[in-house]
Amino acid sequence: MQSDSMQAVVITTPGGSEVLELREVRRPEPGPGEVRVRVAASALNRADILQRMGRYPVPEGYPKDIPGMEFAGTVDAVGEGVDEVREGDAVMGITGGGAYAEATVVPASTCVAVPRGMSLLDAGAIPEVFFTAFDAVILQEGLAAGETLLVHAVGSGVGTAALQLGRAWGATVIGTSRTAGKLERAAALGLEHAVLADEGWPERVGEITGGRGADVILDLVGGPYLAGNQKVLALRGRHIVVGVTGGSIAQVDLRALMGRRGSIRGTVLRARPLAEKVALTRAFVEDVLPHFEAGRMAPVVDRVFPAAEAAAAHAYMETNANFGKILLEW
Amino acid sequence: MQSDSMQAVVITTPGGSEVLELREVRRPEPGPGEVRVRVAASALNRADILQRMGRYPVPEGYPKDIPGMEFAGTVDAVGEGVDEVREGDAVMGITGGGAYAEATVVPASTCVAVPRGMSLLDAGAIPEVFFTAFDAVILQEGLAAGETLLVHAVGSGVGTAALQLGRAWGATVIGTSRTAGKLERAAALGLEHAVLADEGWPERVGEITGGRGADVILDLVGGPYLAGNQKVLALRGRHIVVGVTGGSIAQVDLRALMGRRGSIRGTVLRARPLAEKVALTRAFVEDVLPHFEAGRMAPVVDRVFPAAEAAAAHAYMETNANFGKILLEW
Numbered sequence: 001m002q003s004d005s006m007q008a009v010v011i012t013t014p015g016g017s018e019v020l021e022l023r024e025v026r027r028p029e030p031g032p033g034e035v036r037v038r039v040a041a042s043a044l045n046r047a048d049i050l051q052r053m054g055r056y057p058v059p060e061g062y063p064k065d066i067p068g069m070e071f072a073g074t075v076d077a078v079g080e081g082v083d084e085v086r087e088g089d090a091v092m093g094i095t096g097g098g099a100y101a102e103a104t105v106v107p108a109s110t111c112v113a114v115p116r117g118m119s120l121l122d123a124g125a126i127p128e129v130f131f132t133a134f135d136a137v138i139l140q141e142g143l144a145a146g147e148t149l150l151v152h153a154v155g156s157g158v159g160t161a162a163l164q165l166g167r168a169w170g171a172t173v174i175g176t177s178r179t180a181g182k183l184e185r186a187a188a189l190g191l192e193h194a195v196l197a198d199e200g201w202p203e204r205v206g207e208i209t210g211g212r213g214a215d216v217i218l219d220l221v222g223g224p225y226l227a228g229n230q231k232v233l234a235l236r237g238r239h240i241v242v243g244v245t246g247g248s249i250a251q252v253d254l255r256a257l258m259g260r261r262g263s264i265r266g267t268v269l270r271a272r273p274l275a276e277k278v279a280l281t282r283a284f285v286e287d288v289l290p291h292f293e294a295g296r297m298a299p300v301v302d303r304v305f306p307a308a309e310a311a312a313a314h315a316y317m318e319t320n321a322n323f324g325k326i327l328l329e330w
Numbered sequence: 331m332q333s334d335s336m337q338a339v340v341i342t343t344p345g346g347s348e349v350l351e352l353r354e355v356r357r358p359e360p361g362p363g364e365v366r367v368r369v370a371a372s373a374l375n376r377a378d379i380l381q382r383m384g385r386y387p388v389p390e391g392y393p394k395d396i397p398g399m400e401f402a403g404t405v406d407a408v409g410e411g412v413d414e415v416r417e418g419d420a421v422m423g424i425t426g427g428g429a430y431a432e433a434t435v436v437p438a439s440t441c442v443a444v445p446r447g448m449s450l451l452d453a454g455a456i457p458e459v460f461f462t463a464f465d466a467v468i469l470q471e472g473l474a475a476g477e478t479l480l481v482h483a484v485g486s487g488v489g490t491a492a493l494q495l496g497r498a499w500g501a502t503v504i505g506t507s508r509t510a511g512k513l514e515r516a517a518a519l520g521l522e523h524a525v526l527a528d529e530g531w532p533e534r535v536g537e538i539t540g541g542r543g544a545d546v547i548l549d550l551v552g553g554p555y556l557a558g559n560q561k562v563l564a565l566r567g568r569h570i571v572v573g574v575t576g577g578s579i580a581q582v583d584l585r586a587l588m589g590r591r592g593s594i595r596g597t598v599l600r601a602r603p604l605a606e607k608v609a610l611t612r613a614f615v616e617d618v619l620p621h622f623e624a625g626r627m628a629p630v631v632d633r634v635f636p637a638a639e640a641a642a643a644h645a646y647m648e649t650n651a652n653f654g655k656i657l658l659e660w
Contacts, residue, residue, distance in 0.1 A: 222584045226584070248584050249581055249582070250582060251579055251580070251581055251582070252556070252580060252581070252582040254580065254594075255552070255574050257594070257595070259596070261595075261598060264582070264594050264595075265587070265594075266587030266592060268591060271589075
């Protein structure tokens with residue numbers, strides 16, 4: 001008989017990484033249409049840090065004090081009316097919160113089968129960043145073969161995912177980073193044009209594209225890069241912002257945007273209604289999953305921490321030293 | 331036998347409205363795929379003022395010194411290989427320039443038949459503003475029935491066109507203007523929610539929409555309204571900028587854009603390649619023209635000037651007193 005409690009990483013009070021503690025909490029039970037996943041790995045996201053500081057509102061229906069927006073693990077309980085997933089299945093997915101725990105309950109319709117031959121730990125590094133990059137660059141901005149994709153912070157989790165998606169979709173990929181070492185690792189992942197951000201990246205992007213600019217820009221930096229992004233946006237270019245780690249406020253030149261017939265879009269996954277998350281999950285299964293199974297894409301794992309060391313994992317993420325994903329293992 | 335010269339309104343040197351003069355110029359001949367239109371009416375556009383001042387680059391292949399981005403008239407010469415249009419046809423359309431003239435040469439594929447029962451003069455008030463509003467609001471931003479459309483400068487030519495399109499597409503339309511008299515005239519055209527711009531329009535839009543905001547914003551003002559537009563953009567809202575009469579530079583909050591999952595797009599018609607203009611023309615004929623023929627839409631003519639008084643027409647446009655279009659008649 002299973003215990004009705006479990007371990008979880010809890011935000012004991014809003015604050016620094018030290019407020020994260022392993023605590024005993026109630027083990028959740030799946031309702032109709034839901035499954036419970038015994039979590040093998042959950043990965044860190046920047047939004048977890050904001051949530052820990054009390055600066056990121058958690059969507060309705062998810063635990064307020066247990067972070068964790070993605071999971072990989074094994075289904076260990078199935079709610080009523082679930083037929084797409086069975087007990088024992090290896091699954092991964094995104095969720096609105098609560099994945100920093102031994103077990104998490106999610107709608108069965110948001111579970112994706114772990115690619116054949118991949119460990120649960122590696123799978124834990126896939127969902128949030130590949131969903132985010134796929135949704136932003138491919139589904140929303142319609143990156144097409146032959147176009148140029150500019151990825152800022154290419155060494156981040158989303159950056160490494162976007163780089164792989166861009167190449168798989170036949171685009172020319174340019175990546176920026178402030179760290180030479182990350183650019184080297186991105187080159188090993190297939191990045192064709194690596195640009196050191198602090199050495200005049202807009203001019204470099206202009207040179208690389210022969211003045212044409214980038215058709216799609218995936219931006220995790222925000223404010224400080226907006227002027228540069230406006231300069232390098234190609235005619236009919238699409239600039240999509242998925243993070244504002246550098247700041248949120250900046251000056252925009254609307255006339256320049258008209259001349260380029262360009263767009264700036266902001267997006268976020270977490271707050272979406274379930275139906276949209278299910279639609280995204282299905283598109284991911286159809287269009288992206290086969291690339292993992294064929295070995296053309298791979299999750300990028302920087303470092304694995306035991307779940308009990310979640311505080312250390314957060315502190316590490318805040319140093320910005322990671323290339324790819326930081327995982328918590330149960 | 332026709333003379334090989336004609337009258338045209340010429341920008342004699344960059345400057346104020348007084349630099350416009352009626353001059354004798356060479357009558358153009360249609361090449362393959364082109365027709366010559368004997369112009370009955372050409373309407374003014376804000377871009378004509380910028381062009382007159384030497385601040386609007388004219389696209390390649392159009393007269394640099396004859397303004398005029400739209401026309402209505404009668405085909406009086408047909409080039410080789412044209413079969414969609416015949417001599418004597420009443421046509422209207424947009425062009426890259428040169429329509430302030432007794433005759434103008436355009437690709438036959440960009441000509442639209444004047445709606446049955448409409449005068450050539452009225453038809454001259456249709457192309458630029460209805461193409462612009464249709465392209466921006468319907469084709470690019472996909473305004474759907476039941477959505478809310480916010481139109482700034484609703485008394486302008488583009489504003490009055492967008493208002494009619496929004497209603498025909500089943501949207502709730504909110505319009506702003508700085509002039510109470512223009513709002514009254516817009517109400518007579520079917521505007522449901524008229525908002526005086528200087529009396530806290532963002533708060534009023536919030537009240538009208540019950541805090542939801544606008545799904546699509548058609549913006550001719552630009553910079554000074556950006557902060558307000560960000561406030562009233564609905565979840566998944568689309569803000570499209572077709573003019574920056576109030577200024578081009580403004581502060582944007584990218585985090586707010588992410589939270590709304592919103593977009594800001596800039597657009598312009600004139601500089602587009604011919605193939606895109608032809609595609610737009612075809613979509614217009616299919617989706618919008620029937621509304622004119624059924625009497626559900628109508629061009630809005632503010633005032634008609636004889637072509638010889640183009641300078642006075644420009645000076646009048648610069649007072650911003652017009653509601654709808656200002657026409658030059660030949």
